[in-house]
Amino acid sequence: MLKPTPRRTRPTPTTYVAGAVAFLAWLPFLWVPLASDEAGFLMLARQWSPGGSLYGDYWVDRPPLLMWLFQLADLGPETLHPDGLIAPGVKLLGAVASAATVLLAGMLAARVAPRNSHWTAHLAPVLAAALLASPLLGMPETDGEVLAVPFVLLGVLALVTSLTGEADRRALLLATGAGAAAASAALVKQNMVDVFVLAVVLLPLSRGRVPHLRRRTAAFAGGAAAVLAVVVTSSAGLGTSPAELWDAVVTFRVEASAVIRSSASPATSQRFFAVLLAFLASGAALTLAVTGFLAARTAWRRGPRSAPLRVAALAMVAWELVGVAAGGSYWLHYLTGLIPGVVLLASLVRPTGWRRWALATCLGLTVLGTLGAWSHELAVPVDDAIGRDAEVADYLRTHSDPGDGVVVAFGRPDIVAAAGLDSPYQYLWSLPARVRDPQLRDLQAVLAGADAPRWVVVSGRSISGWGITAPAELQTWFEHHYTEQASFGDLHVWSRR
Known part of the structure; x- marks a missing residue:
């Protein structure tokens, strides 16, 4: 087993406060005109039915679950304003996703934090809230990343919890739920396969330590397959075939990478440096460096088999960094995809001595970066x-x-x-x-x-x-x-x- 069930598994009061802050941070922007991607996704979701292209009459390289989430946002009021398309439901969707992510971050920290490390259970949700509320990571734009991260953290939490205790019905249901959440994240944003990466590393390292590991692994795979089958079947009923989906979310991305490399404009380089500066200014880079170093050092000293979750977390973060770098177009919201890995690594730190001061410094700089960027965004909400x-x-x-x-x-x-x-x-x-x-x-x-x-x-x-x-x-x-x-x-x- 990974570790005995901790005494506290429910979110701390700090988690609820941080979740509320993450939600409230979006409210001043509810009536800000939609950005290009937001408006486009809403337009596609609204008219998705059998038509001449992938999603009705239009084509975009995104999975179908993203379209369904935007159909929920379409239930709210919309205004064709001289300043642009105003749809508070889209911003509200991002606010709800942010709050859910913070709550899950608090639950995950309570589950995986070292014993008697209650301070970490308070730090992780505050860190998540600060990053989610930061315009340096794309807020207040509701894009695929912010809608996928709750599914990622839900999958991580369910997977880790399913590997503790006996392989009873509860453990198998949790493993099934972890697979379902993992597939859901990828069906919102196709590169958000973080939970699968975590599982590919964590499950083999747990062999001999977790009883009936094959049953849990099968349950995880079954949950992922079930969600995939439901989404693909439902999409086919709307005129989007499985072959078309594969072409859009997999084949196209390979083709697009080649095109971006061969015909990148000067604006691409400018956006790359803008993303790099935002990564540094947001505090995410420093936090990732500190927590990644601590996790790697512990794994090196103990060995991978004795620190399986740390090794798996490092692999997940490595994938997230690849996702940001390989995106090619370099938009700020790419950085939101790093939040699950940052939260997981921070939750695994034993905050004693200099480690506590290092984490506190990371958190303080992250909060300051968010306050500065959020205040600027509030003053100039429309670029x-x-x-x-x-x-x-x-x-x-x-x-x-x-x-x-x-x-x-x-x-x-x-x-x-x-x-x-x-x-x-x-x-x-x-x-x-x-x-x-x-x-x-x-x-x-x-x-x-x-x-x-x-x-x-x-x-x-x-x-x-x-x-x-x-x-x-x-x-x-x-x-x-x-x-x-x-x-x-x-x-x-x-x-x-």
Whole structure:
């Protein structure tokens, strides 16, 4: 067995307070216009039914459980405002996910912390709340990472708990639940396979220490398979086949990595350094370095078999770091995927002597970083890009007629959503267009087809952009059939002649 069941397994009062803080931190941003990804996911979720693309009429490289979560957010009110699409339900979804993550962090710390280390059970949820409330990690944008981390921590908690005690019905149910949570996390954001990585390392190291390990492993696998089967079957009923899902969440990511490496723009490097600076300024880097060092030192001294959870936690964190680095596009919300590993490593530290001071310093710097970033976000909640997109959307909404369509070349689904229009082009994001339509044959077919959009928004003076160079004949055809009507910064609105 990993360790006897600790006396306290319920969250501490500190955990509830930290969870409330994590939730309340989102409330001032409920009526902030949605970011590009948020608006796009909401638009896809709303219209998902059998259609001509992966999710209804649109295509995105995300798993289906994310769409269902955004369908929950779609139950709330929505406003097409001059500042953009306002949907408090989307922000509320992020707030609930953050609070749930903090509660699970407190429960996990109570479960795995060394004996008589009650201080750690207070530190872990506060650390989680500080990171989740930090705009340096993408808050207040509700994206796949923040919605997946509760499932990750739930899976970690259930897996660790299932390996304590006898292999009775409770242990097998917990193992099944761990597998289900592990699959759910990956079905929200496909790279969030943290629990599977933890299990692949932890289960073999537990051989000979945990009775009936095969039964528990089988229960874990069964839980994951059951959730996968339900989601795939339900998606097929909505017109999304298993082959299409595999293509979108696995095959496409391999293709996209090659495209990103071969055609990265200067903006990619700028975002990389922005993410690196945010990683350092948020306190996550220092906390990860300190807790990772302590876990590695303990595992080295005792040996992997005597410190299985620490070794498995280090493997999980290594995977999370790969997920941030391999994402390619380098957005701040990638860093949210590090929170489960940071929390688990912090929970395993015995806070005595200098270790306690080191952890307290990490926590203090994290809280200070969050307060500074949160205050700045509150003062400037809408960045220039979202504000410019809102101007374009407001123009389209004001000048469009019922039945009009719009294509934004390329990306910025928030413009389409905030304009209240549909797009006949299935790729609302730039990366799918770069990977799947690099010669713009699909776009040309749309523009020349029976459902050609009245409006086209381009970045700059041509239809090229975001690493895509339009063929000369397409540009000539476009200028012959469309005329520019307005410009907002580098965004130009064209209408069909």
